[in-house]
Amino acid sequence: MLRRTLASAIAIAAIGIISASPASADAAARINCSSTDDLDGGQPTTTSMGCAGSVMDSSAASSPSHGPGSKEPPPPPCAEETVLSYHAPAFAAPSTQQPQQYDVRMMICPNGVPAIGPVPVAPISIVPVSPAVSTRALVDQARKNMNLPLPQMVMTPAVDATQLVSLPIWLQLQPSSWVSKSATVSAGGVSLTMAAVPVSAVWSMGDGTSVTCPGPGTPYPVEKPKDPVAGSPSCGHTYTAPSESLPQGSYPVSVVVRWKVNWSTTTGLSGAEPDLTAVSSTRLRVAEIQALVTKVGS
Numbered sequence: 001m002l003r004r005t006l007a008s009a010i011a012i013a014a015i016g017i018i019s020a021s022p023a024s025a026d027a028a029a030r031i032n033c034s035s036t037d038d039l040d041g042g043q044p045t046t047t048s049m050g051c052a053g054s055v056m057d058s059s060a061a062s063s064p065s066h067g068p069g070s071k072e073p074p075p076p077p078c079a080e081e082t083v084l085s086y087h088a089p090a091f092a093a094p095s096t097q098q099p100q101q102y103d104v105r106m107m108i109c110p111n112g113v114p115a116i117g118p119v120p121v122a123p124i125s126i127v128p129v130s131p132a133v134s135t136r137a138l139v140d141q142a143r144k145n146m147n148l149p150l151p152q153m154v155m156t157p158a159v160d161a162t163q164l165v166s167l168p169i170w171l172q173l174q175p176s177s178w179v180s181k182s183a184t185v186s187a188g189g190v191s192l193t194m195a196a197v198p199v200s201a202v203w204s205m206g207d208g209t210s211v212t213c214p215g216p217g218t219p220y221p222v223e224k225p226k227d228p229v230a231g232s233p234s235c236g237h238t239y240t241a242p243s244e245s246l247p248q249g250s251y252p253v254s255v256v257v258r259w260k261v262n263w264s265t266t267t268g269l270s271g272a273e274p275d276l277t278a279v280s281s282t283r284l285r286v287a288e289i290q291a292l293v294t295k296v297g298s
Contacts, residue, residue, distance in 0.1 A: 078109035133188035139263055139273065142194035145183040151201065151257045151280040152177045156220035165288040168231035168238045171203055172217030173255070177278075181259075191266045196259040196276050205237050206251030206284070243286040254281035 084104040152174035153159055163169055178201075184193045203211040213235035220232075231238065243250045257278045264270040 078107050080105045081108045133190045135192070135265065135269055138185050138187060138190065138192040138265070139194070139271075141185045142183045142192055142263060143261075143273065143276070145185060146181060146194060146196055146261075146276060147183075148181055148196065148257075148259060148276060148278045149177045149179070150278050151255050153253075153255060153280060153282060154217070154219075159282055159284070163239060163284050163286045165239055165242055165286060167229060168236050170218065170220045170232040171211065171213065171235045171237060171255075172219055172232075173201060173257070175216060177257070178216040192263055193265075194261060194263040194273075196261050198257050199260050199275075200258045201235070202256045202258070203235070203237065204252075204254045204256075205239070206243075206246075206253050207239060207241065209237065211235060211237050239284075239286045241286070242288040243284070248283060250283040250285045252281065253284050254279060 082105050154172040154174060156170040156172075157163060157167070178198050180195065180197045182193060182195045184191055186192070198216075199214075201213045201216065203213065205211065215234065217235035218232050239251070259276040259278070261273040261276055262270070263273065
């Protein structure tokens with residue numbers, strides 16, 4: 001009995017020494033927890049020491065703890081931080097609200113701990129969507145804005161002079177009324193340009209005839225022509241009857257200039273429109289010269 005008690009005391013003392021050092025935990029796990037003695041007649045006697053419990057206790061003692069009795073403070077918690085603030089425009093906010101500020105937030109954690117929560121959002125520019133643009137509306141507006149000049153008549157003999165039967169009249173328009181014109185209109189980020197080019201002048205002479213001229217007409221020569229009664233090479237008319245029997249004693253004369261119209265847009269569309277016209281009018285008095293024969297023969 002004395003021998004068993006002594007063996008047990010020796011084993012308990014050895015395990016206590018090893019368990020006191022965390023670095024010796026593995027050694028404690030390898031200790032044969034049974035002691036054998038041959039003090040009782042050479043017969044082995046085994047004593048169980050509960051070593052497994054001793055090893056588990058030493059491991060628990062070496063692990064850090066953040067409980068109430070721990071000396072090490074717990075790490076600070078993660079927190080939300082605002083990484084971007086911006087004001088939403090009125091058109092992007094609900095119709096019942098004014099423009100307001102919005103924040104983009106993310107979860108920030110200390111000491112390199114991975115973030116928990118939403119991923120930061122990259123801001124995207126908000127561009128207002130323009131309403132659909134009607135090309136027809138742009139074309140109509142451009143036509144209204146096309147300020148075409150009125151034809152300015154020039155005649156030889158002059159407009160306010162009395163014309164003569166059988167005497168050719170040179171018809172002409174001032175160069176300033178025969179020029180190309182353009183107008184540009186824009187809406188919804190689209191621009192449309194309309195161009196008008198004069199292509200013909202149609203003269204109505206009041207005696208049932210009309211004269212179509214491909215251009216503004218030819219000016220009467222500054223120097224006296226060889227044939228003073230020659231007609232215009234490009235645009236002219238000769239009356240065959242006087243106007244004295246007509247209302248107001250004159251012929252109603254008008255000229256219509258026709259303009260070819262084309263348009264194009266900044267989006268690549270193009271097209272043609274019906275001709276535009278500009279009109280001017282006047283009245284011409286035409287007389288007939290009577291030859292008086294006073295003597296026949298020698």
